[in-house]
Amino acid sequence: xxxxxxxxxxxxxxxxxxxxxxxxxxxxxxxxxxxxxxxxxxxxxxxxxxxxxxxxxxxxxxxxxxxxxxxxxxxxxxxxxxxxxxxxxxxxxxxxxxxxxxxxxxxxxxxxxxxxxxxx
Amino acid sequence: xxxxxxxxxxxxxxxxxxxxxxxxxxxxxxxxxxxxxxxxxxxxxxxxxxxxxxxxxxxxxxxxxxxxxxxxxxxxxxxxxxxxxxxxxxxxxxxxxxxxxxxxxxxxxxxxxxxxxxxxxxxxxxxxxxxxxxxxxxxxxxxxxxxxxxxxxxxxxxxxxxxxxxxxxxxxxxxxxxxxxxxxxxxxxxxxxxxxxxxxxxxxxxxxxxxxxxxxxxxxxxxxxxxxxxxxxxxxxxxxxxxxxxxxxxxxxxxxxxxxxxxxxxxxxxxxxxxxxxxxxxxxxxxxxxxxxxxxxxxxxxxxxxxxxxxxxxxxxxxxxxxxxxxxxxxxxxxxxxxxxxxxxxxxxxxxxxxxxxxxxxxxxxxxxxxxxxxxxxxxxxxxxxxxxxxxxxxxxxxxxxxxxxxxxxxxxxxxxxxxxxxxxxxxxxxxxxxxxxxxxxxxxxxxxxxxxxxxxxxxxxxxxxxxxxxxxxxxxxxxxxxxxxxxxxxxxxxxxxxxxxxxxxxxxxxxxxxxxxxxxxxxxxxxxxxxxxxxxxxxxxxxxxxxxxxxxxxxxxxxxxxxxxxxxxxxxxxxxxxxxxxxxxxxxxxxxxxxxxxxxxxxxxxxxxxxxxxxxxxxxxxxxxxxxxxxxxxxxxxxxxxxxxxxxxxxxxx
Numbered sequence: 001x002x003x004x005x006x007x008x009x010x011x012x013x014x015x016x017x018x019x020x021x022x023x024x025x026x027x028x029x030x031x032x033x034x035x036x037x038x039x040x041x042x043x044x045x046x047x048x049x050x051x052x053x054x055x056x057x058x059x060x061x062x063x064x065x066x067x068x069x070x071x072x073x074x075x076x077x078x079x080x081x082x083x084x085x086x087x088x089x090x091x092x093x094x095x096x097x098x099x100x101x102x103x104x105x106x107x108x109x110x111x112x113x114x115x116x117x118x119x120x
Numbered sequence: 121x122x123x124x125x126x127x128x129x130x131x132x133x134x135x136x137x138x139x140x141x142x143x144x145x146x147x148x149x150x151x152x153x154x155x156x157x158x159x160x161x162x163x164x165x166x167x168x169x170x171x172x173x174x175x176x177x178x179x180x181x182x183x184x185x186x187x188x189x190x191x192x193x194x195x196x197x198x199x200x201x202x203x204x205x206x207x208x209x210x211x212x213x214x215x216x217x218x219x220x221x222x223x224x225x226x227x228x229x230x231x232x233x234x235x236x237x238x239x240x241x242x243x244x245x246x247x248x249x250x251x252x253x254x255x256x257x258x259x260x261x262x263x264x265x266x267x268x269x270x271x272x273x274x275x276x277x278x279x280x281x282x283x284x285x286x287x288x289x290x291x292x293x294x295x296x297x298x299x300x301x302x303x304x305x306x307x308x309x310x311x312x313x314x315x316x317x318x319x320x321x322x323x324x325x326x327x328x329x330x331x332x333x334x335x336x337x338x339x340x341x342x343x344x345x346x347x348x349x350x351x352x353x354x355x356x357x358x359x360x361x362x363x364x365x366x367x368x369x370x371x372x373x374x375x376x377x378x379x380x381x382x383x384x385x386x387x388x389x390x391x392x393x394x395x396x397x398x399x400x401x402x403x404x405x406x407x408x409x410x411x412x413x414x415x416x417x418x419x420x421x422x423x424x425x426x427x428x429x430x431x432x433x434x435x436x437x438x439x440x441x442x443x444x445x446x447x448x449x450x451x452x453x454x455x456x457x458x459x460x461x462x463x464x465x466x467x468x469x470x471x472x473x474x475x476x477x478x479x480x481x482x483x484x485x486x487x488x489x490x491x492x493x494x495x496x497x498x499x500x501x502x503x504x505x506x507x508x509x510x511x512x513x514x515x516x517x518x519x520x521x522x523x524x525x526x527x528x529x530x531x532x533x534x535x536x537x538x539x540x541x542x543x544x545x546x547x548x549x550x551x552x553x554x555x556x557x558x559x560x561x562x563x564x565x566x567x568x569x570x571x572x573x574x575x576x577x578x579x580x581x582x583x584x585x586x587x588x589x590x591x592x593x594x595x596x597x598x599x600x601x602x603x604x605x606x607x608x609x610x611x612x613x614x615x616x617x618x619x620x621x622x623x624x625x626x627x628x629x630x631x632x633x634x635x636x637x638x639x640x641x642x643x644x645x646x647x648x649x650x651x652x653x654x655x656x657x658x659x660x661x662x663x664x665x666x667x668x669x670x671x672x673x674x675x676x677x678x679x680x681x682x683x684x685x686x687x688x689x690x691x692x693x694x695x696x697x698x699x700x701x702x703x704x705x706x707x708x709x710x711x712x713x714x715x716x717x718x719x720x721x722x723x724x725x726x727x728x729x730x731x732x733x734x735x736x737x738x739x740x741x742x743x744x745x746x747x748x749x750x751x752x753x754x755x756x757x758x759x760x761x762x763x764x765x766x767x768x769x770x771x772x773x774x775x
Contacts, residue, residue: 082364082451086404093455099464116391
């Protein structure tokens with residue numbers, strides 16, 4: 001690797017690291033110091049998560065300007081697809097589990113939390 | 121004085137009490153001390169350290185994986201024998217174990233067979249054969265390979281240490297909470313299970329990355345993906361599944377561990393936790409896992425059938441398509457493991473149909489092998505006998521699998537002996553038979569002599585007969601309603617079937633014994649069975665182009681590939697003798713013990729968590745990080761063999 005390239009790569013990593021760290025700290029502080037009310041906090045943290053994801057992909061996974069065959073891009077796309085399948089599949093399965101109990105999802109959640117408070 | 125800051129919760133109350141475990145607890149340390157003394161007596165320490173422990177040679181790492189896997193097969197097999205002896209004898213009034221021990225034994229049996237036999241043998245065979253098949257000098261990351269193996273070894277030590285001190289988990293091989301939660305299982309047993317799997321699992325994940333990169337980057341020049349042997353394809357798909365599935369396992373076990381040590385409530389029934397989420401997540405790993413195990417076995421059969429039928433593999437492209445279909449489908453079927461947990465008809469129907477669909481690519485493979493044999497001049501050697509046994513057994517297992525994919529029927533057989541019979545049918549008949557075939561097939565490449573064929577065939581027949589005796593009765597019992605994981609049943613009419621099943625396990629034991637015997641006998645007669653050509657089976661792929669045993673540098677001259685089954689066609693065209701100027705300097709990784717140190721420290725992290733020795737966790741974690749950093753700043757990791765030396769070595773190896 002040439003000297004210029006090396007310096008450039010290092011710069012990219014430093015930017016990525018600082019970016020990732022900042023976003024993490026912001027998320028932590030927003031919850032810890034109660035910057036916003038609950039809903040806004042949730043949205044804020046989600047936005048930060050999306051930004052965090054982009055930073056990771058851009059600076060660490062090197063998905064830009066890849067030469068053919070684009071293994072990194074393909075593995076990345078496959079991972080994302082499978083992750084979505086598992087995440088949304090799990091949500092679908094989990095929210096369907098109360099089906100035979102004749103309770104809506106919200107009623108179920110409320111019931112679980114109530115039971116939790118009793119600490120049975 | 122309170123020593124708990126130093127020794128955590130270690131205390132004499134955890135010493136084994138009942139006679140069976142006590143025997144094992146005394147026997148195992150004595151055996152280990154005996155082995156260590158023998159090594160000292162024969163002055164083999166430096167040989168073992170320099171040639172094996174610190175090696176980065178994939179073939180040697182593969183042999184070590186395989187050795188551990190065979191050892192663990194005997195341990196897990198002994199567990200199985202005890203379980204079936206218990207169920208056969210329970211109603212006659214002889215009780216081998218109480219309920220707790222019975223539960224610990226079946227948990228150990230399942231965990232060991234999957235993680236330390238299945239995964240161990242799989243990575244063993246991949247390490248042995250894959251770089252050679254690809255025409256590669258080594259795997260992409262030799263050091264990572266060593267780390268993976270030693271992490272696997274550390275997990276193995278932890279799971280066996282539970283036998284001596286503290287007892288094992290009683291939660292089944294997947295450890296469902298709330299039974300494995302703190303409330304019902306405060307002792308160290310479940311922690312042993314978690315940390316053995318966690319450490320071995322991280323090793324598997326690293327291996328998955330390693331082999332994926334090896335296949336994508338280290339192929340010989342000219343070997344495009346569609347010119348790779350099918351074994352390499354099957355490993356590629358299995359390793360992609362490893363990379364995606366194992367993080368799920370790590371996260372799930374991590375959350376369970378946090379529940380247990382940090383008072384969290386991910387999977388408790390109270391405080392907002394949900395144990396059903398654990399079941400969902402563990403199977404999101406667990407179902408890809410069974411394909412991870414079986415796909416390399418399919419790859420092995422593809423090579424074996426083509427070699428011994430002496431025809432090129434029928435339907436190469438459909439084979440690849442089937443593998444890729446499985447790569448996607450294996451991630452959308454996991455819910456079929458818990459149809460009965462309460463999901464509605466839509467969810468159950470979706471996953472049921474997906475499960476039926478995944479049987480199609482698997483069926484395609486089976487027909488491809490049969491068509492490969494059709495009109496071939498098949499040589500029925502031991503690996504082929506394993507294939508024949510596989511074809512029958514696995515088909516039965518597959519058919520019962522599709523049967524259980526019908527949710528309505530699954531409600532009847534869920535958690536019964538029928539299920540137990542089904543998954544043993546596919547795991548023994550598919551995975552184990554495949555790996556055994558692979559051992560017999562590649563043994564000469566690793567050691568320079570073939571295994572005795574007659575004994576190998578006998579072993580295969582014994583396994584097959586034993587298998588039928590052991591598991592067909594379980595199908596019948598399961599249909600009659602015999603639930604699994606119970607140490608005694610009340611129905612006297614079931615006793616004969618349980619006795620047949622127990623006898624079957626005994627016959628399988630004879631099969632395993634014959635296999636060990638064939639190895640010992642072949643080592644004894646190694647001169648007579650020597651493989652002088654390097655190509656004892658008239659093989660098709662590149663590993664047979666190098667002398668046996670394969671030299672540590674794999675290929676003196678990196679081969680250039682122009683077609684599938686390169687070596688087969690080269691033999692037809694006539695092999696040109698390499699000239700002196702064809703040889704070039706090569707670089708090989710230096711031996712290093714850092715992988716061993718990292719694994720020892722990781723094992724100590726696990727031990728610290730199990731016994732709540734927090735200072736040990738902290739110190740060991742720092743040691744791991746320090747070694748990783750040290751290794752990454754070490755540029756002096758390779759040595760060179762000059763062209764002259766290589767020429768001499770190669771001439772000697774070919775002589």
